[in-house]
Amino acid sequence: MRPLLIVITGPTASGKTALAVxxxxxxxxxxxxxxxxxxYHDLPIGTAAPTEDEMGGVRHHLVGILDLDEYYSxxxxxxxxxxxxxxxxxxxxxxxxxxxxxxxxxxxVDGIDDMPTVSDATRRYVLDMLxxxxxxxxxxxxxxxxxxxxxxxxxxxxxxxxxALEICLQSGMPYSTFRKGEPxxxxxxxxxxAIDWPREQxxxxxxxxxxxxxxxxxxxxxxxxxxxxxxxxxxTVGYKEMKMLIDGEADLDFVRARIAKNTRVYAxxxxxxxxxxxxxTWLDPSDAxxxxxxxxxxxxxxx
RNA sequence: GGUGCCAUGGCCGAGUGGUGAGGCAUCGGUCUGCAAAACCGAGCACAGCAGUUCGAUUCUGCUUGGCACCU
Numbered sequence: 001m002r003p004l005l006i007v008i009t010g011p012t013a014s015g016k017t018a019l020a021v022x023x024x025x026x027x028x029x030x031x032x033x034x035x036x037x038x039x040y041h042d043l044p045i046g047t048a049a050p051t052e053d054e055m056g057g058v059r060h061h062l063v064g065i066l067d068l069d070e071y072y073s074x075x076x077x078x079x080x081x082x083x084x085x086x087x088x089x090x091x092x093x094x095x096x097x098x099x100x101x102x103x104x105x106x107x108x109v110d111g112i113d114d115m116p117t118v119s120d121a122t123r124r125y126v127l128d129m130l131x132x133x134x135x136x137x138x139x140x141x142x143x144x145x146x147x148x149x150x151x152x153x154x155x156x157x158x159x160x161x162x163x164a165l166e167i168c169l170q171s172g173m174p175y176s177t178f179r180k181g182e183p184x185x186x187x188x189x190x191x192x193x194a195i196d197w198p199r200e201q202x203x204x205x206x207x208x209x210x211x212x213x214x215x216x217x218x219x220x221x222x223x224x225x226x227x228x229x230x231x232x233x234x235x236t237v238g239y240k241e242m243k244m245l246i247d248g249e250a251d252l253d254f255v256r257a258r259i260a261k262n263t264r265v266y267a268x269x270x271x272x273x274x275x276x277x278x279x280x281t282w283l284d285p286s287d288a289x290x291x292x293x294x295x296x297x298x299x300x301x302x303x
Numbered sequence: 304g305g306u307g308c309c310a311u312g313g314c315c316g317a318g319u320g321g322u323g324a325g326g327c328a329u330c331g332g333u334c335u336g337c338a339a340a341a342c343c344g345a346g347c348a349c350a351g352c353a354g355u356u357c358g359a360u361u362c363u364g365c366u367u368g369g370c371a372c373c374u
Contacts, residue, residue: 011341024327036337036338036339037339041335046339047339058342071336071337072336072337073318073336073337073338074335074336074337074338075335075336076336077336078336097368098325100339101338101339102334102338103334103335103338103340104338106334106335107336109337110335112335113335114356115336117336118336128355151311152341152371154333154341154342156341156343157333157334157341157342157343158341158343159337159340159341159342160334160342160344163336163337166336177334178335180335182336185348223370231337232337232340233337235337235339236339236340237339238339239339240339245355257327262339263310263329264371265339266339267339268331269338269339270339272331272332272333273334276332276333276334280322284366
């Protein structure tokens, strides 16, 4: 029998943590987090990382394991999560993944194409080109190196344009040749769940959670983090807004409203992503755990 | 009762005789190595009526509503 991977995903503040813990306890297994920000330590409040209490004795992986200045990516997550899971499979035939970083979830479930690692020198070369000669120059170079991708890339999206050129220069081959987009085979089955809140209610949960975070000391957490530097890990809802307060550019009420708004926007993007994938089982908020358990048992019996 | 000022999309708030303010909020979408990131798109507003004009949100008059002051 192939092992089963239960993925708890969905928008922020939808109650993923509690559901994942509930399932893991019921199935006597462990949780692997798929959250690009909870993976850093020192950000527990603003990322709503599971507390000791919330974990309820269930072992969690890939939470709070990185320092703020460490580089990470969806590809690394794929690698780390697969390694963690293969450990779990040794003693268990079911595991729970919990997280709202959609790209991480996809990298784990479907795989992400192998690509050369970009060296610091290459990265700096392209960023210098961008700084000195502008996006146009980077685009012009990309057009030469990889005309196919040049045609389809969102040319206003600097991030993607830069990355494509980095890969071209690093490998000496067109970025397109690495972009297979073919799902990888996994040694496990997957079932995805998300909690289906009416939008009004979800937004209400988000708003009050922001208040809770602030009451719990989000400002202090942000101050401590920014005191160490400005890292990508802090380019995160809750922190970038707090930065305005720290820099004296905004007051707390403004920041509170801004965080809530950006969190709502984030939640909507997550929902857009899921809508397109269209492969999750939506659960009733009032009965999510029971519905999930029933669905899992049905799968197990079918095997 | 009189005089003056004002009336812009969900909110705030510019402006002009002839496609576009902007901000906030809202909504939809893109997505393969920083993804809680980055990026794209939508709403088609000018209180009502009449007039001037080739054309009015912008000019004129009246009406309605609000504000201020006066008797």
